Amino acid sequence: MESKKAWKLKDFTAHSADVKCLGLGHKSGRVMVTGGDDRKVNLWSVGKPQCIMSLIGHTTSIESVRFNPNEELVVAGSFSGALKIWDLEGAKSLRTLTGHKAGIKALDFHPYGNYIASGSMDCNVKLWDVRRKGCIYTYKSHKDAVNCLRFTPDGLWIASASEDNTVKIWDLTAGKLLSELKDHTGPVNIVEFHPSDLLLASGSTDRTVKFWDLESFKCICSSDTDRNPVKSIYFHPDGSCLYSATGFSLKVYGWEPFVCHEVVPAAWSDIADMAVANSQLIASSYNKTNVSSYVVDLKQVAPTGTDGKSDSLRAGMNSSRRSFITERPPTSCSAEPSEPKRSNTPPEKNESNEDDGSLSRAEIQNQDEYHKLYAGRANAKNKAEPFRPPFEDDYTDPVKASPSVRKEVSPRVRHSPQEPVREPPKETPQAKDSVLAEDFLPKQKPSASGSNNVSEGELVEVLTKGHSTMVAVLQQRSRNLQIVRTMWTSGNTKSAVDSAINMKDKAVLVDLLNIINSRASLWNLDLCNLLLPELKDLLCSKYESHITTAANAVKLVLRNFGNVIKSNMEEPPSSFVDISREERHKKCLACYTVLSSIKSLIRSSQSTTTPKVASDFREIMILLSGIE
Template identity: 45%
Template sequence: MAAPVSTKAAWKLQEITAHSSNVSSLVLGKSSGRLLATGGDDCRVNIWSVNKPNCIMSLTGHTSPIESLQININEELIVAGSQSGSIRVWDLEAAKILRTLFGHKANICSLDFHPFGSFVASGSLDTNIKLWDVRRKGCVFRYKGHTQAVRCLRFSPDGKWLASAADDHTVKLWDLAAGKMMFEFTGHAGPVNVVEFHPNEYLLASGSSDRTVRFWDLEKFQVVSCIEEEATPVRCVLFNPDGCCLYSGFQDSLRVYGWEPERCFDVVLVNWGKVADLSICNNQLIGVSYAQSTVSSFVVDLSRVTKSGSVPHGLIRDDKPLVQPTPTGSSLRRIYDRPSTSCSKPQRVKHNSESERRSPSSEDDRDEKESKAEIQNPEDYKEIFQPKNAIFSTFLLLSILIEPVTAKEAVKPNQAVEVQTPLPKQELPDQIQRPPIASSTPVTRAELSVIPAARNEPIGLKATDFLPAVKNQSQTELVDEEAVSQIRKGHETMCVVLTSRHKNLDTVRAVWSTGDIKNSVDSAVAINDLSVVVDLLNIVNQKASLWKLDLCTVVLPQIEKLLQSKYESYVQTGCTSLKLILQRFLPLITDMLAAPPSVGVDITREERLHKCKLCYKQLKNISNIVKNKSGLSGRHGSAFRELHLLMAVLE
């Protein structure tokens, strides 16, 4: 279990006073890693952007302290549970209350959004788990089985299961469509604080106050391995996006674990204290903690952390590892069957179902009117939530104008829908035998049975309610035809521009599919359209490992043009790309130029030296632009000042 200890890979990012009273809960957005929500004893939910000092939005309406928070995967909705047992769902983009849900008799300890459907799961101190349909304001089902407070809930990546962790030392796995428990995992000797599904495989991780992390196989229903004898209770866990390792947050450190066999790859010392949540963005792990009314955020540079045989940043020579990574090998377990599409966010629609007739009341409506979403910082609000609408609208426009759905690609209305059984058939104890939710023969939507068993709440769901909806082709074509006719009116020039841009992007994508990044960038540059270069750089910037020295020689002249562009988005992309190049390659360039001449003939070194000289010349030209623009005010001025400091070595 011994592992290297790193202290330089982590640093404190920010400390803010988040509430007028004690902070009781906080959560990070998992999509961007930059959205932070805090709940306090002042009964408010405040929304922040990580590394910005001002509150963006304040959500009011709860009359007791906030106990639990969760942000949905698209970072459009947030749900908050209170000490009194009430739950409120807000629409962040529309800045308004969406739903108020009542039913629990005690504190809400845990919440989670379904990855596709319009459902929220809640766990309470009253030991119950409830599944809510946000569209209908109603409780879909109540899962009973835990004997103490339910501390953590997680939906599986395929949306078919729900895992729960509780103070009764157990982890339970629930089948959503069958409406009953699939299995109970026992083995922890203390309250289980957190549970997390592997992003790809049938594997579940749980962390407990007994200072252990356990890994469970979801096919064989048995423990895979157990990490024991840590110094403090496990507060939060998070799988790496590619599933190679598990990050675990403790009082004074971040630990990186493997499970077959169990081992600790790395220990990063982080004095974050009461760490509450972790998220990953751009190869950086963000951690947030709280103490009284203060919230602190921390950053761990994952490129400098050892994980599953990878090589920490810095152990490279001309962008090649000194030690080749150990191959992770193929998956040992089944992979989740994910749908290829996602559902839209819940809409206020009318239903004639039993749940819709019984759930609304004048009390609920009055409560929603009293709940408010107050925008505290309009500029930050627009910067965070409006760009997503603009990007979505652009892609929607492109898909409608240029790539209409063909009859072969669309799903026919009467086409059979086959429901995949999450787990293979196997012998289980009678009391937890999992009922089949689908036969091997495909069945239509109309034939899917309603969830069985007796219930106390209004029901009316089918297995397909936990999967994205399939559109009717005739309706889709009609809507698309109307949309195209409306959009084209008075926008012929825009349509021509978008069609041309799409054609150019298709050309670049064809080269990209070969795996040659350098040639992809060359083709984008040859097209002589900066918008295409920007689109490509926005993708490359997401993964620093794609950058190579010869790529810099091609991109730097384009960055020079972007920094002088009149379009803010072009300038922002140019600054991001330049910052990545400076952080990754400037030390290599300066070291190569300062090194004494080599003795003998070394062709590889000569080629590298030539590239370094070319990059140095281009960076000198760009440094003059950066210096002139560093005096600007606003967001871009701050970015240019940061770049100016990074480029100081060139002077």
């Protein structure tokens, strides 16, 4: 029987809220880092469901994560535009860097220096000096969010992929734009440099992979149009082929001339990152709170497997193309390499930098795995030997795995010896619908006689303890509203609403709803479909103002679109094709489904509401009866 080429390795819950980003360690292919809406950065061994370490201290959701080349550091970018750099060996936070004005979607470490590049929804790319805690330069040219960043193997250029359909190449030494690659017809999701040759690959929402010559900055070939957007590509470490994970398959591409070597069926979707280790391709994806890992046996996949022609194929590729010059004295992240040339433009003066506070900490969840991983690295450094991660030689098909391979380790918690043990931070009010006064008041009031010996200074300290948290929440809310306002003023109401929903901040959504409720002309069936599920959630809020706003919006929908929904409930006849009517039927059916669940919700909660809310609910029930 033919052996299986691809299989699922593990599926597990990675965060208590939605996972927003994921990155694999490309040196070993054995470690993974994830970031989520719970504001945590979690470290994992690939294929094992027990978290090794949780990195805590971010104040907003984590939008992007990236290992450094040696897998000793992790950088995480948040929705607020701040970066945190974490030392995994020391289990501590090293730096917090701020300066972006919107969420960070792209990150990369310099291949040998102490530098990080970040790309943001504010359309800018920033280059950071980690040692000096500052921004060296800001590259401003993109017209939309930056989705991906990659340094060249020699560390002299940066490639940035953007929602504006372009790839831009930046020269770090000159601080200027070298070239703009414009052949894509949709947002560019990812870029990857060839490991040695002056070649770049890019994947786009236009469902193609394009290959670019970095001497002429021209597109030399393009893949056929796929069925799905291209979100993840990865060059084989020997440079013989490019892997593209789209839809439910892995496609293996060559170039000059373009060829698809093989299509490997895989039961996956929306792969976020890939790595190659021991003749196996490791791929990972996320959906809501879960993360899934997959394995492809490259020994059975052309051109690196099956016929053993990888070396001859590599030798037969375009030998005239120049290569990156990557020879340099050996360096590491802890070393002090000589600095690359700086731009003639002086560093920016207005970038703010924050040292890590007491709330930033690393919690080791799996002490055994942590010591295996990082004690092994330390020993290898002391012996000047290459480090090999202490994992199995390969990832076995889980059906054939022995019980010992599938055994899970019980969780342990240990604080880093480099840091004093600190109390875990209190839950920030940002996760709630709004701020409660009791969150910032002392839990016990002093008696009249003063028998509890609480001094005035201690009482003031308790009262002001939550001030910084309150300020952080309000600042974040202000930033969220500014983002929504920017989209709103551009005339794209749907994008503004989409953005407010994705922020998962009910107060921002309620503010936006109050504006939309006052302008009935803004509503249409698309907006109804988008907002009705959110209105249903708001009707369950414990805050009367949120319920009232949601109820007013539901009444407005029923008054203006009730008859439209009712008249389009029946499926169009199949005797002729009317696309617009079919689309209207689907939208109205979706609205009716949510409205029916709202009706059930109101029936079950009418007895526990305030008089004002009860009055709103009765009015909604009357309007709902008109569409039945």
